Amino acid sequence: MRRFNGWGEEGVSLPVSASAAAYLAERVGSSRAPQDVTLADLLARVSPSGIAEHDLPSGVRISLDQKERLQHATGQSLPDWIALRGGTLARVPDAVAYPESRDEVRALLTFAQKTRTRVIPYGGGTSVVGHLTAPAGEQAVLTVDMGHMNRMLGLQKEERLATFQAGVRGPHLEAELQAHEYTLGHYPQSFEYSTLGGWVATRSVGQFSLGYGRIDSLFAGGHLETPEGSLDVPSFPASAAGPDLRQWVLGSEGRLGILTECTVRVSPVPERETVHAAFFEGERAALEAVRDLAQTGIGLTMIRLSLAAETATTLALSEHHRAFGWLNRFLRLRGVKRDQCLLLYGAVGRALDVSNRLVKARRIIAGHGGVSVGPHIGREWYDKRFRTPYLRNSLWDLGYAIDTLETAVTWNRCASTVAAIEDALKDALQSFGERIHVFTHLSHVYPYGSSIYVTYVFRLGATPEDTLVRWQALKQGASEAIVKSGGTISHQHGVGLDHRAYLQGEKGLLGLDLIRSALRTADPEELMNPGKLLE
Ligand SMILES: Cc1cc2nc3c(=O)[nH]c(=O)nc-3n(C[C@H](O)[C@H](O)[C@H](O)COP(=O)(O)OP(=O)(O)OC[C@H]3O[C@@H](n4cnc5c(N)ncnc54)[C@H](O)[C@@H]3O)c2cc1C
Structure with missing residues (x-):
């Protein structure tokens, strides 16, 4: 069963070792376990639904059950966690619907129009920027859980296209495709729960984006039900027929309507994946190597560079941190002594092609003074890549909050943006007399620049309100640093509530008006996920 107030399945955990806890205590101070509220406490605070059972449309499964409403009230952002664990959740949706077909989605939108009910499309509930928060106000809120719309509707092998209902989760989608020897190759770290519709609606990016592409390029077309009618986006291989409607659907964050089907571009399952x-030694050499790898275009599937603080933290928190002694001795012998930066690089394809790509990559790495250490660390990362988020639960239980933020900048701004964000985070906690542990990696690279992914750990406050105020100061400081550095406010997580204040700086007033008018065309009464993306 999925945890009601944290990440992942009950019974699955990733404990923090005593040495890892000591490492954190040294950096941010020793912590005290928080007093989280129980599920029963939370349920006791859920207000009665504002939707009467007899008003509900027939033929669609809709629940007014308190627990189901609570389970759909949040995503996975830190404010969501604080609200759930501290018992400060402002509102839960009035009802949760589970449509099974396009017609049922249509019926729900007709009901919403008739009753002026607000609608929140819900995929896997893994949003980290407040996409799923029920807005305040008199109007009732209906959350539409797409989880029952999870079937593969077709696979066109010759065209390498597959069509799915939009509520399909990552593992189910891959299992369906791989049964036919195909893959989408889209692996966000939230893969276990996140859905195809959610990926498209937030423009998600998977770990192997360098090889398979972001969801932006994997999404070929689909079907959207909006309050004003249906929108079909055909799957042309390419088109010059005016602006691309796919781009309106991508990143629409549930504001245009509900995606019911998506067609995606698939590839044959590779013979080898490694x-x-x-x-x-040093971030400068590492950044230059990564830029070189990204620009040479040797066909790698992933390039992930942990900067010095992240490399040290990864090695310190690893279950095998003792075994890293030998590695360190080897690296020192090879001249990598200070500010070690760990690069992971992956390749997929035919076995011979993969070997050739790895040889070329090693040559570039060596040209920048890098030392290759083979596949062991990469295999460890690969095997545990969906387990790491479970650490959030164990850290919280010890009294630490861990959160992440991300941007993308051109190469010339990369190092200075990392420094600006990390400094802003450190400054933000100073007025609270608190310390923060910050570390960064580059997870998605392009010929022109890179994404920057920053993780930070700080102590929980004495009350949920204190923790929230700390987080707000951190988020504001880091977001302002991103904007000032010329970065995008989101490379992959979307806008939701947490980034919308910074959107105008990026799109301009006219740009925002264009987006607003498109939303109004599809949804004139502003029923769809109001407040997300734009105020
Ligand atoms: C531990 C963790 C790791 C993560 N790793 C990554 C990562 O590697 N890469 C990445 O890009 N993101 C990542 N994320 C963020 C998140 O998983 C993505 O934003 C994901 O795409 C959200 O998908 P979802 O199905 O959970 O959508 P939800 O969280 O349910 O919804 C997100 C938004 O999409 C809308 N939406 C969902 N389904 C539909 C639909 N069918 N029609 C219309 N609108 C819809 C919702 O209304 C909402 O606005 C991570 C999150 C967590 C918690």
Whole structure:
């Protein structure tokens, strides 16, 4: 069963070792376990539904059950966690619907129009920017859980296209495709729960984006039900027929309507898939190597560079941190002594092609003074890549909050943006007399620049309100640093509630008006996920 107030399945955990806890205590101070509220406490605070059972449309499963409403009230952002664990959740939706077909989605939108009910499309509930928060106000809120619309509707092998209902989750989608020897190759770290519709609506990016592409390029077309009618986006291989409607659907964050089907571009399952590791001394050499790898275009599937603080933290928190002694001795012998930076690089394809790509990558890495250490660390990362988020639960239980933020900048701004964000985070906690542990990696690279992914750990406050105020200061400081550095406010997580204040700086007033008018065309009464993306 999925945890009601944290990440992942009950019974699955990733404990923090005593040495890892000591490592954190040294950096941010020793912590005290929080007093979280129980599920019963939370349920006792859920207000009665504002939707009367007899008003509900027939033929669609809709629940007014308190627990189901609570389970659909949040995503996975830190404010969501604080609200759930501290018992400060402002509102839960009035009802949760589970449509099974396009017609049922249509019936729900007709009901919403008739009753002026607000609608929140819900995929896997893994949003980290407040996409799923029920807005305040008199109007009732209906959350539409797409989880029952999870079937593969067709696979056109010759065209390499597959069509799914939009509520399909990552593992189910891959299992369906791989049964036919195909893959989408889209692996966000939230893969276990997140859905195809959610990926498209938030423009998600998977770990192997360098090889398979972001969801932006994998999404070929689909079907959207909006309050004003249906929108079909055909799956042309390419088109010059005016602006691309796919781009309106991508990143629409549930504001245009509900995606019911998506057609995606798939690839044959590769013969070989491998992730190797290398180390650099110093961030400068590492960044230059990564830029070189990204621009040379040797066909890697992933390039992930942990900067020095993240490399040190990864090695310290690893279950095998003792075994890293030998690695360190080897690296020192090879001249990688200070500010070690860990590079993971992956390749997929025919076995011979993969070997050739790895040889070329190693040559570039060595040209920048990097030392290749083979596949062991890469394999460890690969095997545990969906387990790491479970650490959030164990850290919280110890009294630490862990959160992440991300942007993308051109190469010339990369190092200065990392420094600006990390400094802003450190400054933000100073007025609380608190310390923060910050570390960064580059997870998605392009010929022109890179994404920057920052993780930070700080102590929970004495009350949920205190923790929230700390987080708000951190988020504001880091977001302002991102904007000032010329970065996008989101490379992959979307806008939701947490980034919308910064959107105008990026799109301009006219740009925002264009987006607003498109939303109004599809949804004139502003029923769809109001407040997300734009005020
Ligand atoms: C531990 C963790 C790791 C993560 N790793 C990554 C990562 O590697 N890469 C990445 O890009 N993101 C990542 N995320 C963020 C998140 O998983 C993505 O934004 C994901 O795409 C959300 O998908 P979802 O199905 O859970 O959508 P939800 O969270 O349910 O919804 C997100 C938004 O999409 C809308 N939406 C959902 N389904 C539909 C639909 N069918 N029609 C219309 N609108 C819809 C919702 O209304 C909402 O606005 C991570 C999150 C967590 C918690």
